[in-house]
Amino acid sequence: MSSQRLGNTSKAFECTDDGNDSSEGEDYDGIRDISSTNTPRSISSSISGAPPIRSRSTSLALTLALPEPIPIPTTSSDISDAFSPLISPTTLTNLHGLDLNSPLAGSSPGRSRTSEEGLDYGVGISPINRSRTLPRQYSTSSRRSTVGPKKTSAAGASESAEPAPLDAEKRLALSRWIVTFAVVNFDLDLGPVVERLYPEVLMTSGVRENIAFSAFPDASLFETGVQCHSFRIRDTVSEQSRTSATSSPSSGASSISDGFLYGYALFLQKRDASSKRGYLQRSVVILSHLAYPSLFTAAVSKLGAFYFSHGVTMLETACYNIASWPDPTRGTALALGFLGDVMDVEIPRHENEHQSVATSSFGEKFNMKVHMLASLPTSLPSPISLFASFLPKVWALWECLVLSEPLLIFAPSPSQTSAIIWWLRDFLRPIPLAGDFRPYFHIHDQDYANLVNKNPPKPGLILGVTNPFFTNLCKHWPHVLSVGREEDAAKTQTGPQSTPYMGPAPGFHSKHQRFISKDRNLLKKLEEALHKGGAAEMEACNLLRQHFTDRTTMLLVPLNRHFASLIPTDPNAPLKPFTPTSFLASLKVHGSMLPFRSSSKQKEFYVKWLRTPAFGVWLTERVEEVQEAFKLKLKTQAQTQTQKLGKV
Structure with a gap:
């Protein structure tokens, strides 16, 4: 993934500041009290008389909405x-x-x-x-x-x-x-x-x-x-601050x-x-x-x-x-x-x-x-509890994920957006990540203007947001996942009544039509486990993770099969090119292990996947694997030949 900074692609949304970075301890240019403007009021301004947090992008956003403080003794x-x-x-x-x-x-x-x-x-x-x-x-x-x-x-x-x-x-x-x-x-x-x-x-x-x-x-x-x-x-x-002398890749x-x-x-x-x-x-x-x-x-x-x-x-x-x-x-x-x-x-x-x-x-x-x-989020909240409002649609969500469709994740808190996006990252494996993902994204991010604008969202982009102002900013996004307030939040809140959640209605909002059948038996188990909670819920989460890993692996089987046919026996010979025509011909003969709803849906799905950035990353990795294997084979052959000549 490129480490170069993204350039601005749109001037659709302007900030009140002059764009210059402010050094620590100095006021930002263009700061003003957002509570006096016509922009949406700060949630926090109505809590305990607390003044709103000042925002650099006052023409765009709600200010940081901090909750009613919860007393925490200092012992x-x-x-x-x-x-x-x-x-x-x-x-x-x-x-x-x-x-x-x-x-x-x-x-x-x-x-x-x-x-x-x-x-x-x-x-x-x-x-x-x-x-x-x-x-x-x-x-x-x-x-x-x-x-x-x-x-x-x-x-x-x-x-x-x-x-x-x-x-x-x-x-x-x-x-x-x-x-x-x-x-x-x-x-x-x-x-x-x-x-x-x-x-x-x-x-x-x-x-x-x-x-x-x-x-x-x-x-x-x-x-x-x-x-x-x-x-x-x-x-x-x-680079001098970040590690450049860590353990070698070997x-x-x-x-x-x-x-x-x-x-x-x-x-x-x-x-x-x-x-x-x-x-x-x-x-x-x-x-x-x-x-x-x-x-x-x-x-x-x-x-x-x-x-x-x-x-x-x-x-x-x-x-x-x-x-x-x-x-x-x-x-x-x-x-x-x-x-x-x-x-x-x-x-x-x-x-x-x-x-x-x-x-x-x-x-x-x-x-x-x-x-x-290490690669997983913490076990709580579980994915099925986060997806409770749209469990039957989780298969459509997975298809959008593997097809590198952009996803906007709304939740009341950054902890929820973080958990959801880390779980989605896990559901994608073993397909390589080809897009950008942000577990918690806000209007002050340096990539804001590049990622949130009037243009179609970038393929594979997944943003986790909590500010309801993104509802209007991203209304042209094709897929929006929203979870409501955590069920136990009201029970544990010790301050005044917290502000109602103002994001989209809970659910998966998308016009995506599934190519692959859902597993209704698994869906029933998930719903029952969600009702029981505890150990049953954790076991069901493992089943869901394994289910999507199996499906992702099955998705790659026809591609791996066709790619294997392109590898020459001679390590000095070049790889045959991977073309959509030859792959689709192979797919028609051998088919796929995935339960597609029809043969036409199968072809349509793979044609669509071949156009995703994920396919490009997958193919590049496979080619590099073969090239490394050939280098090792040639090196071994050369060493063997040298040993034979030495004996002579």
Whole structure:
């Protein structure tokens, strides 16, 4: 995927600013109070008398709609209660008892695994236990020169010591997994701003602004005072800041960037009497070049709990933990020590691999409470609960997905759009990803004008949005998926009645006519499992994932069969060309394993798929595989011939 920035293709939507990036700490040009204009009112402006967040694109958008603040006490035990839906019981236990002013050598050891149990700790890495990943005692005397005035974290924790800069070795080790941590705060005059990057990286003001707005929700629905979501932005971070010396590809490490940065954010809000707004909002973000949502969502949940309780020194501890992890080697199961806990995660062999519970390599029966498959989102909310309003149409949704149709995803919260889009990404495997996808997209994104305009949306583009103003901006999009308010949101909301969801009606809105029959038996099982919930729902989700993986694999069978007929026996000979005519002739003879509704539908479907960018990516990958195999064969033949001549 190209890492070059997209150029503007439309001037249909103009912003009030002059287009120049603003440096941190300076006002943006063109900012004005959107509440005084004729644009839609800010949802947040009616809550607790809070002033609206100022927006750069005032002629386009609703302002960030922040929910009624939920009181979160600032003691360690009470803060851990607020995070209890997001982090493990072990982390909660450590959070209750954590004291940065005392050594932690005596903390209770955690679960430790050896490589004999199927988990790899890396060369020279001793078995992990929780106590080894908790912070050591900090000596303020050794850092007196780096400590400024005493600060207070978002949750009231003292930040009396600034984290020390990482040395080059630690930064290099860290860059195998992440780029940096970001802390985003809400400034009453500027809006969301990145107030800290640790470790420091070279980053333009435009990228910082993009990260800041991506880290904050612009929706008013929350289950609790914290929420996790993810986002994807173009990676314009300097090559000197981003890893360029990770493990070589030959080692199997996942070091290849796709040209995007993935952000995994935890947002917290709490009342703050000292703020003019009446409450404070802050996010902690992990920025990485790796698309591992389950791993990094779990990590940012743990980090957020400690950061909001104990302050900025937890960022340094987290960096040292991650720097000690083994390489993110593809196809391995790793035990990763992090902030007093151990995360068991399986790394996929490649980005298009379907990671399965049944075939996971943990060396024991898969336990969703302990084990993670890195390429998947977190197990909750489940895909069938997210798709509950249109389960019978999920087969039409899958067809749109594999045919690289653009999809617009509406949801009340970024956490929901993130989960939906990561599940859709999973349903596409093993077909390679050929389009752009954004788990959470907003009007301040640097690619906004290029992706949202009056032109037809780009093939394969999937946008997750929460701002109802996109309803009009994207009314020409052919396929819109909308989910309503989470069923339990009203039950857990402790503040005043939250603002009603103003997006499209829940459902899959599309004129797409299916080519392939749905599996009615599976549909019945999904509906029954959704009604039962619990373990039955999780089992049904695995069935749904496997079902679409099987269908995607069957889709590729005729293509693989025809491609195999084009490979010459002589490695020096060129491949025969792949033409639609020859493929369709082969398809007519051999058919497809997919249950097409008719033979004409079968032909129509494959003709359409051959025109998608996904076909081009698939064909390129197959050609490269054959060329690599031929190179290896020729090299082996040359070595054999040399050995024979040596014997003579």
